[in-house]
Amino acid sequence: MSCSINLKELTYSNSSKEVFKNVTLDVSHEEKVAIIGANGSGKSSLLKIIVGLMKQSSGEISLFHEKMNSLKDFKIYRSDIGYLPQDVNDHFLCPTVIEDVMFALRAKGEKKDEAYLKACSMLEELGISHLENRNIYDLSGGEQKIVALAGILITKPRILLLDEPTNALDEDAEKRIIDILNSIKKSMIIVSHHKTFIEKLAPTVYKLTKEGLNRI
Numbered sequence: 001m002s003c004s005i006n007l008k009e010l011t012y013s014n015s016s017k018e019v020f021k022n023v024t025l026d027v028s029h030e031e032k033v034a035i036i037g038a039n040g041s042g043k044s045s046l047l048k049i050i051v052g053l054m055k056q057s058s059g060e061i062s063l064f065h066e067k068m069n070s071l072k073d074f075k076i077y078r079s080d081i082g083y084l085p086q087d088v089n090d091h092f093l094c095p096t097v098i099e100d101v102m103f104a105l106r107a108k109g110e111k112k113d114e115a116y117l118k119a120c121s122m123l124e125e126l127g128i129s130h131l132e133n134r135n136i137y138d139l140s141g142g143e144q145k146i147v148a149l150a151g152i153l154i155t156k157p158r159i160l161l162l163d164e165p166t167n168a169l170d171e172d173a174e175k176r177i178i179d180i181l182n183s184i185k186k187s188m189i190i191v192s193h194h195k196t197f198i199e200k201l202a203p204t205v206y207k208l209t210k211e212g213l214n215r216i
């Protein structure tokens with residue numbers, strides 16, 4: 001089966017220690033994979049490495065069968081990868097919810113009216129229409145997380161890398177996100193501590209430890 005993401009023998013050490021080694025993973029076209037692991041095991045670091053925001057210490061990354069040799073190579077695929085960081089505080093570029101969700105579409109040259117309509121329907125799908133004109137920095141942590149997800153999903157990226165998409169979300173919001181993510185036929189890596197969320201979404205689960213990434 002065609003693979004969208006291939007990781008081969010990745011290792012990562014930060015300034016003080018080796019965080020992980022032996023990370024080998026193939027994510028096929030439209031496959032949904034979950035990664036679990038203890039706090040500090042390197043899950044967020046791994047996603048940042050896959051998206052090109054951080055550099056691995058050794059090992060290879062291929063995206064869409066292209067080997068990523070430098071951070072420059074990742075730039076070619078930036079709009080193909082939807083990355084939701086664990087902490088969305090620094091993620092936003094516009095003051096209001098609707099402006100931020102429209103932003104990527106406007107940057108791609110979409111007309112304001114069309115971008116607005118798409119953003120409204122995205123907010124509706126995620127159950128946050130009532131937040132349309134709110135200031136992003138006045139929102140709760142959970143509300144911010146859903147707004148950030150809306151801004152990512154609206155661009156229809158080819159791959160989704162989601163770092164704890166449901167932490168801080170209430171039950172209804174979590175259910176809406178499960179339904180939406182299940183309806184999206186794309187390759188995804190989802191980092192989460194929520195067992196029930198993972199069970200409903202990703203048939204393949206890996207655990208990250210210092211020694212590597214193992215299927216469980």
Ligand SMILES: Nc1ncnc2c1ncn2[C@@H]1O[C@H](COP(=O)(O)OP(=O)(O)OP(=O)(O)O)[C@@H](O)[C@H]1O
Nearest residue numbers: 014015019037038039040041042043044045046086
């Ligand atoms: N900016 C940083 N500078 C130095 N060390 C860092 C930095 N960010 C993370 N670390 C360290 O790197 C290791 C991996 O952190 P990372 O955030 O990737 O773990 P995680 O598995 O996502 O944890 P959590 O489940 O708490 O989100 C940890 O030991 C952490 O303390």
Ligand SMILES: [Mg+2]
Nearest residue numbers: 043044045086
């Ligand atoms: Mg993390």
